[in-house]
Amino acid sequence: MPRTVFNRLYRAIEGEGFFVRRKDALSRGGIHPLQRVVAAIRMLAYGAAADSLDEYLSMSEDSVLQSLKSFCSTVIQKFGIEYLREPNEADLRRILAINAARGFPGCAGSIDCQHWQWKNCPIAWAGQFKGKERKPTIVLDAICDGELWILHAFFGSPGSLNDINVLDRSPTMERIIADEFPPSIPYTLNEKQRTMPYYLADGIYSSWAIFMKTIKDNTAKKEEAFAKAQEAIRKDIERAFGNDVSNVMVACIILHNMIVESRRDNYQSVMASLQHFSEARAMFAAGQSFTMVSSRHSRITSKVDHFSLKRDLIEHIWNAHGSV
Incomplete structure:
Protein backbone atom coordinates (compact mmCIF):
# COMPACT_ATOMS: atom_id res chain seq x y z
CA MET A 1 0.00 0.00 0.00
CA LEU A 84 -17.98 0.56 -4.77
CA ARG A 85 -20.01 2.42 -7.38
CA GLU A 86 -20.77 0.73 -10.67
CA PRO A 87 -19.07 2.06 -13.83
CA ASN A 88 -20.76 4.96 -15.59
CA GLU A 89 -20.58 5.63 -19.32
CA ALA A 90 -17.21 7.40 -19.08
CA ASP A 91 -15.73 4.52 -17.07
CA LEU A 92 -17.04 1.96 -19.54
CA ARG A 93 -15.62 3.83 -22.53
CA ARG A 94 -12.20 3.84 -20.86
CA ILE A 95 -12.43 0.10 -20.08
CA LEU A 96 -13.53 -0.72 -23.64
CA ALA A 97 -10.65 1.33 -25.07
CA ILE A 98 -8.10 -0.44 -22.86
CA ASN A 99 -9.39 -3.89 -23.82
CA ALA A 100 -9.62 -2.94 -27.50
CA ALA A 101 -5.92 -2.07 -27.39
CA ARG A 102 -5.31 -5.54 -25.93
CA GLY A 103 -7.14 -7.20 -28.82
CA PHE A 104 -10.68 -7.56 -27.43
CA PRO A 105 -13.00 -4.77 -28.65
CA GLY A 106 -16.23 -4.68 -26.66
CA CYS A 107 -14.78 -6.47 -23.62
CA ALA A 108 -16.04 -4.89 -20.37
CA GLY A 109 -13.89 -6.97 -18.01
CA SER A 110 -13.32 -10.48 -16.66
CA ILE A 111 -15.70 -12.42 -14.41
CA ASP A 112 -15.06 -15.27 -11.99
CA CYS A 113 -15.88 -16.64 -8.53
CA GLN A 114 -13.57 -17.25 -5.58
CA HIS A 115 -14.34 -19.43 -2.56
CA TRP A 116 -13.20 -18.15 0.86
CA GLN A 117 -12.95 -20.62 3.72
CA TRP A 118 -15.26 -19.94 6.67
CA LYS A 119 -13.31 -21.38 9.56
CA ASN A 120 -15.91 -20.59 12.24
CA CYS A 121 -18.97 -21.69 10.28
CA PRO A 122 -21.71 -23.02 12.62
CA ILE A 123 -21.96 -26.82 12.45
CA ALA A 124 -25.66 -26.63 11.60
CA TRP A 125 -24.86 -24.57 8.48
CA ALA A 126 -21.77 -26.49 7.37
CA GLY A 127 -23.67 -28.70 4.90
CA GLN A 128 -24.97 -25.87 2.72
CA PHE A 129 -21.63 -24.06 2.78
CA LYS A 130 -19.57 -27.09 1.69
CA GLY A 131 -18.84 -27.66 -1.98
CA LYS A 132 -15.99 -29.13 -3.94
CA GLU A 133 -13.55 -27.57 -1.46
CA ARG A 134 -14.78 -30.02 1.25
CA LYS A 135 -14.75 -27.18 3.77
CA PRO A 136 -17.33 -24.47 4.51
CA THR A 137 -16.73 -21.55 2.16
CA ILE A 138 -18.38 -18.27 1.17
CA VAL A 139 -18.37 -17.25 -2.49
CA LEU A 140 -17.17 -13.93 -3.90
CA ASP A 141 -18.43 -13.23 -7.43
CA ALA A 142 -16.36 -10.43 -8.98
CA ILE A 143 -15.77 -8.54 -12.23
CA CYS A 144 -12.57 -6.55 -12.76
CA ASP A 145 -11.00 -4.55 -15.59
CA GLY A 146 -7.49 -4.62 -17.02
CA GLU A 147 -6.18 -2.34 -14.27
CA LEU A 148 -7.51 -4.84 -11.69
CA TRP A 149 -10.15 -2.35 -10.50
CA ILE A 150 -13.03 -4.41 -9.07
CA LEU A 151 -16.14 -3.22 -10.91
CA HIS A 152 -18.64 -5.54 -9.28
CA ALA A 153 -18.57 -7.75 -6.18
CA PHE A 154 -21.29 -10.04 -4.85
CA PHE A 155 -20.28 -11.73 -1.61
CA GLY A 156 -22.18 -14.10 0.67
CA SER A 157 -23.43 -17.05 -1.39
CA PRO A 158 -22.88 -20.47 0.26
CA GLY A 159 -19.96 -22.55 -1.00
CA SER A 160 -22.21 -25.38 -2.18
CA LEU A 161 -23.12 -23.24 -5.20
CA ASN A 162 -21.05 -23.23 -8.38
CA ASP A 163 -20.31 -20.19 -10.55
CA ILE A 164 -23.55 -20.48 -12.53
CA ASN A 165 -25.76 -20.78 -9.43
CA VAL A 166 -24.06 -17.72 -7.94
CA LEU A 167 -24.56 -15.84 -11.19
CA ASP A 168 -28.31 -16.51 -11.03
CA ARG A 169 -28.40 -14.66 -7.70
CA SER A 170 -26.20 -11.75 -8.73
CA PRO A 171 -27.89 -8.31 -8.55
CA THR A 172 -25.66 -7.12 -11.39
CA MET A 173 -26.97 -9.89 -13.65
CA GLU A 174 -30.52 -8.84 -12.77
CA ARG A 175 -29.71 -5.29 -13.86
CA ILE A 176 -28.13 -6.53 -17.09
CA ILE A 177 -31.25 -8.55 -17.93
CA ALA A 178 -33.45 -5.54 -17.10
CA ASP A 179 -31.33 -3.45 -19.53
CA GLU A 180 -30.35 -1.09 -16.71
CA PHE A 181 -26.64 -1.88 -16.96
CA PRO A 182 -24.17 -1.55 -18.63
CA PRO A 183 -24.71 1.57 -20.77
CA SER A 184 -25.09 0.75 -24.45
CA ILE A 185 -21.90 1.84 -26.23
CA PRO A 186 -21.40 0.84 -29.89
CA TYR A 187 -18.14 -0.74 -31.00
CA THR A 188 -16.85 -2.29 -34.21
CA LEU A 189 -15.57 -5.87 -34.40
CA ASN A 190 -14.52 -7.54 -37.64
CA GLU A 191 -16.28 -4.77 -39.60
CA LYS A 192 -19.55 -5.39 -37.73
CA GLN A 193 -21.29 -2.89 -35.47
CA ARG A 194 -22.24 -4.20 -32.01
CA THR A 195 -23.67 -2.59 -28.86
CA MET A 196 -23.65 -5.30 -26.17
CA PRO A 197 -20.41 -5.52 -24.15
CA TYR A 198 -19.20 -8.94 -23.00
CA TYR A 199 -17.11 -10.40 -20.17
CA LEU A 200 -14.28 -12.91 -20.41
CA ALA A 201 -15.13 -16.06 -18.45
CA ASP A 202 -13.87 -19.58 -17.85
CA GLY A 203 -15.35 -22.78 -19.22
CA ILE A 204 -18.05 -23.37 -16.59
CA TYR A 205 -20.06 -20.33 -17.69
CA SER A 206 -22.86 -20.74 -20.21
CA SER A 207 -22.37 -19.90 -23.88
CA TRP A 208 -24.25 -16.61 -23.64
CA ALA A 209 -23.79 -13.49 -25.72
CA ILE A 210 -22.36 -11.57 -22.73
CA PHE A 211 -19.69 -14.19 -21.92
CA MET A 212 -16.65 -15.08 -23.98
CA LYS A 213 -14.92 -18.34 -23.09
CA THR A 214 -11.72 -19.89 -24.34
CA ILE A 215 -11.55 -22.80 -26.80
CA LYS A 216 -10.14 -25.88 -25.08
CA ASP A 217 -9.85 -28.29 -28.00
CA ASN A 218 -8.43 -25.86 -30.53
CA THR A 219 -7.11 -27.45 -33.70
CA ALA A 220 -6.82 -24.50 -36.06
CA LYS A 221 -4.10 -21.89 -35.64
CA LYS A 222 -6.71 -19.13 -35.53
CA GLU A 223 -8.48 -20.82 -32.61
CA GLU A 224 -5.17 -21.40 -30.84
CA ALA A 225 -4.26 -17.72 -31.16
CA PHE A 226 -7.68 -16.73 -29.80
CA ALA A 227 -7.41 -19.16 -26.86
CA LYS A 228 -3.99 -17.84 -25.86
CA ALA A 229 -5.16 -14.23 -26.03
CA GLN A 230 -8.38 -14.91 -24.09
CA GLU A 231 -6.63 -16.85 -21.33
CA ALA A 232 -3.95 -14.17 -20.98
CA ILE A 233 -6.46 -11.34 -20.63
CA ARG A 234 -8.78 -13.34 -18.34
CA LYS A 235 -5.98 -13.67 -15.79
CA ASP A 236 -6.93 -10.15 -14.68
CA ILE A 237 -9.65 -11.59 -12.43
CA GLU A 238 -7.32 -14.28 -11.11
CA ARG A 239 -4.85 -11.59 -10.06
CA ALA A 240 -7.48 -9.41 -8.52
CA PHE A 241 -8.86 -11.91 -5.96
CA GLY A 242 -21.62 -13.21 9.27
CA ASN A 243 -21.74 -9.33 9.04
CA ASP A 244 -18.17 -9.03 10.27
CA VAL A 245 -16.93 -11.34 7.49
CA SER A 246 -18.90 -9.35 4.91
CA ASN A 247 -17.56 -6.02 6.19
CA VAL A 248 -14.00 -7.33 6.07
CA MET A 249 -14.47 -8.42 2.44
CA VAL A 250 -16.08 -5.13 1.36
CA ALA A 251 -13.39 -3.11 3.15
CA CYS A 252 -10.68 -5.14 1.40
CA ILE A 253 -12.30 -4.41 -1.98
CA ILE A 254 -12.36 -0.67 -1.20
CA LEU A 255 -8.69 -0.71 -0.12
CA HIS A 256 -7.80 -2.69 -3.25
CA ASN A 257 -9.48 -0.12 -5.52
CA MET A 258 -7.82 2.75 -3.65
CA ILE A 259 -4.39 1.19 -4.23
CA VAL A 260 -5.17 0.61 -7.93
CA GLU A 261 -6.22 4.26 -8.26
CA SER A 262 -3.01 5.46 -6.60
CA ARG A 263 -0.87 3.53 -9.09
CA ARG A 264 -2.53 4.87 -12.23
CA ASP A 265 -0.11 7.78 -12.42
CA ASN A 266 2.87 5.40 -12.46
CA TYR A 267 2.27 3.98 -15.92
CA GLN A 268 1.23 5.23 -19.34
CA SER A 269 -2.48 4.67 -19.90
CA VAL A 270 -3.73 3.86 -23.37
CA MET A 271 -6.44 6.43 -22.68
CA ALA A 272 -3.94 9.28 -22.21
CA SER A 273 -4.87 10.73 -25.60
CA LEU A 274 -8.56 10.93 -24.67
CA GLN A 275 -8.76 13.85 -22.27
CA HIS A 276 -12.49 14.45 -22.16
CA PHE A 277 -15.44 12.19 -21.47
CA SER A 278 -19.12 12.93 -21.64
CA GLU A 279 -20.90 13.42 -18.33
CA ALA A 280 -22.54 10.32 -16.85
CA ARG A 281 -26.29 10.41 -17.30
CA ALA A 282 -29.27 8.19 -16.70
CA MET A 283 -29.38 5.61 -19.47
CA PHE A 284 -32.33 3.53 -18.33
CA ALA A 285 -36.06 3.79 -18.75
CA ALA A 286 -38.36 3.09 -15.80
CA GLY A 287 -41.22 0.62 -15.96
CA GLN A 288 -40.26 -1.96 -18.56
CA SER A 289 -42.80 -4.52 -19.68
CA PHE A 290 -42.37 -8.27 -19.32
CA THR A 291 -42.01 -8.55 -23.10
CA MET A 292 -39.08 -6.11 -23.12
CA VAL A 293 -37.32 -7.91 -20.26
CA SER A 294 -37.95 -11.29 -21.86
CA SER A 295 -36.56 -10.06 -25.18
CA ARG A 296 -33.47 -8.68 -23.44
CA HIS A 297 -32.97 -11.99 -21.60
CA SER A 298 -33.15 -13.88 -24.90
CA ARG A 299 -30.47 -11.61 -26.41
CA ILE A 300 -28.15 -12.03 -23.44
CA THR A 301 -28.48 -15.83 -23.30
CA SER A 302 -28.35 -16.35 -27.08
CA LYS A 303 -25.91 -19.11 -28.06
CA VAL A 304 -26.14 -17.97 -31.69
CA ASP A 305 -24.89 -14.50 -30.77
CA HIS A 306 -22.22 -16.03 -28.52
CA PHE A 307 -20.68 -18.12 -31.29
CA SER A 308 -21.08 -15.30 -33.81
CA LEU A 309 -19.14 -13.00 -31.46
CA LYS A 310 -16.51 -15.69 -30.92
CA ARG A 311 -15.99 -16.15 -34.67
CA ASP A 312 -15.56 -12.40 -35.11
CA LEU A 313 -13.06 -12.26 -32.24
CA ILE A 314 -11.09 -15.18 -33.68
CA GLU A 315 -10.83 -13.40 -37.03
CA HIS A 316 -10.00 -10.06 -35.38
CA ILE A 317 -7.20 -11.50 -33.23
CA TRP A 318 -5.81 -13.54 -36.13
CA ASN A 319 -5.78 -10.53 -38.45
CA ALA A 320 -4.14 -8.35 -35.79
CA HIS A 321 -1.68 -10.75 -34.17
CA GLY A 322 -1.79 -14.04 -36.04
CA SER A 323 1.44 -13.52 -37.94
CA VAL A 324 3.39 -12.36 -34.87
Whole structure:
Protein backbone atom coordinates (compact mmCIF):
# COMPACT_ATOMS: atom_id res chain seq x y z
CA MET A 1 0.00 0.00 0.00
CA PRO A 2 1.50 3.39 -1.00
CA ARG A 3 2.10 5.89 1.79
CA THR A 4 -0.32 8.35 0.17
CA VAL A 5 -3.17 5.83 0.42
CA PHE A 6 -2.33 5.03 4.05
CA ASN A 7 -2.19 8.72 4.97
CA ARG A 8 -5.53 9.33 3.28
CA LEU A 9 -7.08 6.44 5.19
CA TYR A 10 -5.66 7.62 8.49
CA ARG A 11 -6.79 11.22 8.03
CA ALA A 12 -10.33 10.07 7.22
CA ILE A 13 -10.54 7.61 10.11
CA GLU A 14 -8.75 9.51 12.89
CA GLY A 15 -11.22 10.92 15.37
CA GLU A 16 -14.09 8.72 14.20
CA GLY A 17 -15.80 6.80 16.99
CA PHE A 18 -13.40 4.06 18.08
CA PHE A 19 -10.35 5.84 16.64
CA VAL A 20 -10.06 8.47 19.36
CA ARG A 21 -7.26 8.45 21.91
CA ARG A 22 -8.74 8.33 25.39
CA LYS A 23 -7.18 8.52 28.82
CA ASP A 24 -7.23 5.63 31.26
CA ALA A 25 -8.03 5.74 34.98
CA LEU A 26 -4.56 7.14 35.71
CA SER A 27 -5.00 9.92 33.11
CA ARG A 28 -2.42 8.31 30.86
CA GLY A 29 -2.88 8.33 27.12
CA GLY A 30 -4.47 5.14 25.84
CA ILE A 31 -4.00 3.35 22.52
CA HIS A 32 -3.15 5.81 19.74
CA PRO A 33 -5.45 5.75 16.65
CA LEU A 34 -2.38 5.07 14.50
CA GLN A 35 -1.79 1.83 16.42
CA ARG A 36 -5.36 0.74 15.78
CA VAL A 37 -5.16 1.48 12.04
CA VAL A 38 -1.82 -0.33 11.69
CA ALA A 39 -3.20 -3.35 13.58
CA ALA A 40 -6.26 -3.57 11.31
CA ILE A 41 -4.29 -3.21 8.08
CA ARG A 42 -1.70 -5.74 9.24
CA MET A 43 -4.41 -8.31 9.93
CA LEU A 44 -6.02 -7.70 6.53
CA ALA A 45 -2.74 -7.73 4.62
CA TYR A 46 -1.08 -10.75 6.20
CA GLY A 47 -3.95 -12.69 7.75
CA ALA A 48 -2.22 -12.28 11.10
CA ALA A 49 -3.92 -13.56 14.24
CA ALA A 50 -5.03 -10.91 16.70
CA ASP A 51 -2.92 -12.28 19.54
CA SER A 52 0.22 -12.18 17.37
CA LEU A 53 0.27 -8.36 17.44
CA ASP A 54 0.32 -7.85 21.20
CA GLU A 55 4.08 -7.33 21.48
CA TYR A 56 4.51 -5.58 18.12
CA LEU A 57 1.83 -2.95 18.82
CA SER A 58 1.34 -3.26 22.60
CA MET A 59 -2.35 -4.06 22.16
CA SER A 60 -4.45 -6.84 23.64
CA GLU A 61 -6.22 -9.40 21.46
CA ASP A 62 -9.63 -7.87 22.19
CA SER A 63 -8.41 -4.38 21.26
CA VAL A 64 -6.97 -5.63 17.97
CA LEU A 65 -10.23 -7.39 17.03
CA GLN A 66 -12.29 -4.32 17.94
CA SER A 67 -9.93 -2.17 15.87
CA LEU A 68 -10.36 -4.46 12.85
CA LYS A 69 -14.16 -4.42 13.01
CA SER A 70 -14.32 -0.66 13.52
CA PHE A 71 -11.75 -0.05 10.78
CA CYS A 72 -13.74 -2.07 8.23
CA SER A 73 -17.08 -0.44 9.04
CA THR A 74 -15.53 3.06 9.00
CA VAL A 75 -13.78 2.46 5.65
CA ILE A 76 -17.09 1.31 4.14
CA GLN A 77 -18.86 4.37 5.53
CA LYS A 78 -16.21 6.85 4.35
CA PHE A 79 -15.18 5.41 0.98
CA GLY A 80 -17.92 2.97 -0.05
CA ILE A 81 -19.84 5.39 -2.26
CA GLU A 82 -16.71 6.32 -4.22
CA TYR A 83 -15.01 2.95 -4.57
CA LEU A 84 -17.98 0.56 -4.77
CA ARG A 85 -20.01 2.42 -7.38
CA GLU A 86 -20.77 0.73 -10.67
CA PRO A 87 -19.07 2.06 -13.83
CA ASN A 88 -20.76 4.96 -15.59
CA GLU A 89 -20.58 5.63 -19.32
CA ALA A 90 -17.21 7.40 -19.08
CA ASP A 91 -15.73 4.52 -17.07
CA LEU A 92 -17.04 1.96 -19.54
CA ARG A 93 -15.62 3.83 -22.53
CA ARG A 94 -12.20 3.84 -20.86
CA ILE A 95 -12.43 0.10 -20.08
CA LEU A 96 -13.53 -0.72 -23.64
CA ALA A 97 -10.65 1.33 -25.07
CA ILE A 98 -8.10 -0.44 -22.86
CA ASN A 99 -9.39 -3.89 -23.82
CA ALA A 100 -9.62 -2.94 -27.50
CA ALA A 101 -5.92 -2.07 -27.39
CA ARG A 102 -5.31 -5.54 -25.93
CA GLY A 103 -7.14 -7.20 -28.82
CA PHE A 104 -10.68 -7.56 -27.43
CA PRO A 105 -13.00 -4.77 -28.65
CA GLY A 106 -16.23 -4.68 -26.66
CA CYS A 107 -14.78 -6.47 -23.62
CA ALA A 108 -16.04 -4.89 -20.37
CA GLY A 109 -13.89 -6.97 -18.01
CA SER A 110 -13.32 -10.48 -16.66
CA ILE A 111 -15.70 -12.42 -14.41
CA ASP A 112 -15.06 -15.27 -11.99
CA CYS A 113 -15.88 -16.64 -8.53
CA GLN A 114 -13.57 -17.25 -5.58
CA HIS A 115 -14.34 -19.43 -2.56
CA TRP A 116 -13.20 -18.15 0.86
CA GLN A 117 -12.95 -20.62 3.72
CA TRP A 118 -15.26 -19.94 6.67
CA LYS A 119 -13.31 -21.38 9.56
CA ASN A 120 -15.91 -20.59 12.24
CA CYS A 121 -18.97 -21.69 10.28
CA PRO A 122 -21.71 -23.02 12.62
CA ILE A 123 -21.96 -26.82 12.45
CA ALA A 124 -25.66 -26.63 11.60
CA TRP A 125 -24.86 -24.57 8.48
CA ALA A 126 -21.77 -26.49 7.37
CA GLY A 127 -23.67 -28.70 4.90
CA GLN A 128 -24.97 -25.87 2.72
CA PHE A 129 -21.63 -24.06 2.78
CA LYS A 130 -19.57 -27.09 1.69
CA GLY A 131 -18.84 -27.66 -1.98
CA LYS A 132 -15.99 -29.13 -3.94
CA GLU A 133 -13.55 -27.57 -1.46
CA ARG A 134 -14.78 -30.02 1.25
CA LYS A 135 -14.75 -27.18 3.77
CA PRO A 136 -17.33 -24.47 4.51
CA THR A 137 -16.73 -21.55 2.16
CA ILE A 138 -18.38 -18.27 1.17
CA VAL A 139 -18.37 -17.25 -2.49
CA LEU A 140 -17.17 -13.93 -3.90
CA ASP A 141 -18.43 -13.23 -7.43
CA ALA A 142 -16.36 -10.43 -8.98
CA ILE A 143 -15.77 -8.54 -12.23
CA CYS A 144 -12.57 -6.55 -12.76
CA ASP A 145 -11.00 -4.55 -15.59
CA GLY A 146 -7.49 -4.62 -17.02
CA GLU A 147 -6.18 -2.34 -14.27
CA LEU A 148 -7.51 -4.84 -11.69
CA TRP A 149 -10.15 -2.35 -10.50
CA ILE A 150 -13.03 -4.41 -9.07
CA LEU A 151 -16.14 -3.22 -10.91
CA HIS A 152 -18.64 -5.54 -9.28
CA ALA A 153 -18.57 -7.75 -6.18
CA PHE A 154 -21.29 -10.04 -4.85
CA PHE A 155 -20.28 -11.73 -1.61
CA GLY A 156 -22.18 -14.10 0.67
CA SER A 157 -23.43 -17.05 -1.39
CA PRO A 158 -22.88 -20.47 0.26
CA GLY A 159 -19.96 -22.55 -1.00
CA SER A 160 -22.21 -25.38 -2.18
CA LEU A 161 -23.12 -23.24 -5.20
CA ASN A 162 -21.05 -23.23 -8.38
CA ASP A 163 -20.31 -20.19 -10.55
CA ILE A 164 -23.55 -20.48 -12.53
CA ASN A 165 -25.76 -20.78 -9.43
CA VAL A 166 -24.06 -17.72 -7.94
CA LEU A 167 -24.56 -15.84 -11.19
CA ASP A 168 -28.31 -16.51 -11.03
CA ARG A 169 -28.40 -14.66 -7.70
CA SER A 170 -26.20 -11.75 -8.73
CA PRO A 171 -27.89 -8.31 -8.55
CA THR A 172 -25.66 -7.12 -11.39
CA MET A 173 -26.97 -9.89 -13.65
CA GLU A 174 -30.52 -8.84 -12.77
CA ARG A 175 -29.71 -5.29 -13.86
CA ILE A 176 -28.13 -6.53 -17.09
CA ILE A 177 -31.25 -8.55 -17.93
CA ALA A 178 -33.45 -5.54 -17.10
CA ASP A 179 -31.33 -3.45 -19.53
CA GLU A 180 -30.35 -1.09 -16.71
CA PHE A 181 -26.64 -1.88 -16.96
CA PRO A 182 -24.17 -1.55 -18.63
CA PRO A 183 -24.71 1.57 -20.77
CA SER A 184 -25.09 0.75 -24.45
CA ILE A 185 -21.90 1.84 -26.23
CA PRO A 186 -21.40 0.84 -29.89
CA TYR A 187 -18.14 -0.74 -31.00
CA THR A 188 -16.85 -2.29 -34.21
CA LEU A 189 -15.57 -5.87 -34.40
CA ASN A 190 -14.52 -7.54 -37.64
CA GLU A 191 -16.28 -4.77 -39.60
CA LYS A 192 -19.55 -5.39 -37.73
CA GLN A 193 -21.29 -2.89 -35.47
CA ARG A 194 -22.24 -4.20 -32.01
CA THR A 195 -23.67 -2.59 -28.86
CA MET A 196 -23.65 -5.30 -26.17
CA PRO A 197 -20.41 -5.52 -24.15
CA TYR A 198 -19.20 -8.94 -23.00
CA TYR A 199 -17.11 -10.40 -20.17
CA LEU A 200 -14.28 -12.91 -20.41
CA ALA A 201 -15.13 -16.06 -18.45
CA ASP A 202 -13.87 -19.58 -17.85
CA GLY A 203 -15.35 -22.78 -19.22
CA ILE A 204 -18.05 -23.37 -16.59
CA TYR A 205 -20.06 -20.33 -17.69
CA SER A 206 -22.86 -20.74 -20.21
CA SER A 207 -22.37 -19.90 -23.88
CA TRP A 208 -24.25 -16.61 -23.64
CA ALA A 209 -23.79 -13.49 -25.72
CA ILE A 210 -22.36 -11.57 -22.73
CA PHE A 211 -19.69 -14.19 -21.92
CA MET A 212 -16.65 -15.08 -23.98
CA LYS A 213 -14.92 -18.34 -23.09
CA THR A 214 -11.72 -19.89 -24.34
CA ILE A 215 -11.55 -22.80 -26.80
CA LYS A 216 -10.14 -25.88 -25.08
CA ASP A 217 -9.85 -28.29 -28.00
CA ASN A 218 -8.43 -25.86 -30.53
CA THR A 219 -7.11 -27.45 -33.70
CA ALA A 220 -6.82 -24.50 -36.06
CA LYS A 221 -4.10 -21.89 -35.64
CA LYS A 222 -6.71 -19.13 -35.53
CA GLU A 223 -8.48 -20.82 -32.61
CA GLU A 224 -5.17 -21.40 -30.84
CA ALA A 225 -4.26 -17.72 -31.16
CA PHE A 226 -7.68 -16.73 -29.80
CA ALA A 227 -7.41 -19.16 -26.86
CA LYS A 228 -3.99 -17.84 -25.86
CA ALA A 229 -5.16 -14.23 -26.03
CA GLN A 230 -8.38 -14.91 -24.09
CA GLU A 231 -6.63 -16.85 -21.33
CA ALA A 232 -3.95 -14.17 -20.98
CA ILE A 233 -6.46 -11.34 -20.63
CA ARG A 234 -8.78 -13.34 -18.34
CA LYS A 235 -5.98 -13.67 -15.79
CA ASP A 236 -6.93 -10.15 -14.68
CA ILE A 237 -9.65 -11.59 -12.43
CA GLU A 238 -7.32 -14.28 -11.11
CA ARG A 239 -4.85 -11.59 -10.06
CA ALA A 240 -7.48 -9.41 -8.52
CA PHE A 241 -8.86 -11.91 -5.96
CA GLY A 242 -21.62 -13.21 9.27
CA ASN A 243 -21.74 -9.33 9.04
CA ASP A 244 -18.17 -9.03 10.27
CA VAL A 245 -16.93 -11.34 7.49
CA SER A 246 -18.90 -9.35 4.91
CA ASN A 247 -17.56 -6.02 6.19
CA VAL A 248 -14.00 -7.33 6.07
CA MET A 249 -14.47 -8.42 2.44
CA VAL A 250 -16.08 -5.13 1.36
CA ALA A 251 -13.39 -3.11 3.15
CA CYS A 252 -10.68 -5.14 1.40
CA ILE A 253 -12.30 -4.41 -1.98
CA ILE A 254 -12.36 -0.67 -1.20
CA LEU A 255 -8.69 -0.71 -0.12
CA HIS A 256 -7.80 -2.69 -3.25
CA ASN A 257 -9.48 -0.12 -5.52
CA MET A 258 -7.82 2.75 -3.65
CA ILE A 259 -4.39 1.19 -4.23
CA VAL A 260 -5.17 0.61 -7.93
CA GLU A 261 -6.22 4.26 -8.26
CA SER A 262 -3.01 5.46 -6.60
CA ARG A 263 -0.87 3.53 -9.09
CA ARG A 264 -2.53 4.87 -12.23
CA ASP A 265 -0.11 7.78 -12.42
CA ASN A 266 2.87 5.40 -12.46
CA TYR A 267 2.27 3.98 -15.92
CA GLN A 268 1.23 5.23 -19.34
CA SER A 269 -2.48 4.67 -19.90
CA VAL A 270 -3.73 3.86 -23.37
CA MET A 271 -6.44 6.43 -22.68
CA ALA A 272 -3.94 9.28 -22.21
CA SER A 273 -4.87 10.73 -25.60
CA LEU A 274 -8.56 10.93 -24.67
CA GLN A 275 -8.76 13.85 -22.27
CA HIS A 276 -12.49 14.45 -22.16
CA PHE A 277 -15.44 12.19 -21.47
CA SER A 278 -19.12 12.93 -21.64
CA GLU A 279 -20.90 13.42 -18.33
CA ALA A 280 -22.54 10.32 -16.85
CA ARG A 281 -26.29 10.41 -17.30
CA ALA A 282 -29.27 8.19 -16.70
CA MET A 283 -29.38 5.61 -19.47
CA PHE A 284 -32.33 3.53 -18.33
CA ALA A 285 -36.06 3.79 -18.75
CA ALA A 286 -38.36 3.09 -15.80
CA GLY A 287 -41.22 0.62 -15.96
CA GLN A 288 -40.26 -1.96 -18.56
CA SER A 289 -42.80 -4.52 -19.68
CA PHE A 290 -42.37 -8.27 -19.32
CA THR A 291 -42.01 -8.55 -23.10
CA MET A 292 -39.08 -6.11 -23.12
CA VAL A 293 -37.32 -7.91 -20.26
CA SER A 294 -37.95 -11.29 -21.86
CA SER A 295 -36.56 -10.06 -25.18
CA ARG A 296 -33.47 -8.68 -23.44
CA HIS A 297 -32.97 -11.99 -21.60
CA SER A 298 -33.15 -13.88 -24.90
CA ARG A 299 -30.47 -11.61 -26.41
CA ILE A 300 -28.15 -12.03 -23.44
CA THR A 301 -28.48 -15.83 -23.30
CA SER A 302 -28.35 -16.35 -27.08
CA LYS A 303 -25.91 -19.11 -28.06
CA VAL A 304 -26.14 -17.97 -31.69
CA ASP A 305 -24.89 -14.50 -30.77
CA HIS A 306 -22.22 -16.03 -28.52
CA PHE A 307 -20.68 -18.12 -31.29
CA SER A 308 -21.08 -15.30 -33.81
CA LEU A 309 -19.14 -13.00 -31.46
CA LYS A 310 -16.51 -15.69 -30.92
CA ARG A 311 -15.99 -16.15 -34.67
CA ASP A 312 -15.56 -12.40 -35.11
CA LEU A 313 -13.06 -12.26 -32.24
CA ILE A 314 -11.09 -15.18 -33.68
CA GLU A 315 -10.83 -13.40 -37.03
CA HIS A 316 -10.00 -10.06 -35.38
CA ILE A 317 -7.20 -11.50 -33.23
CA TRP A 318 -5.81 -13.54 -36.13
CA ASN A 319 -5.78 -10.53 -38.45
CA ALA A 320 -4.14 -8.35 -35.79
CA HIS A 321 -1.68 -10.75 -34.17
CA GLY A 322 -1.79 -14.04 -36.04
CA SER A 323 1.44 -13.52 -37.94
CA VAL A 324 3.39 -12.36 -34.87
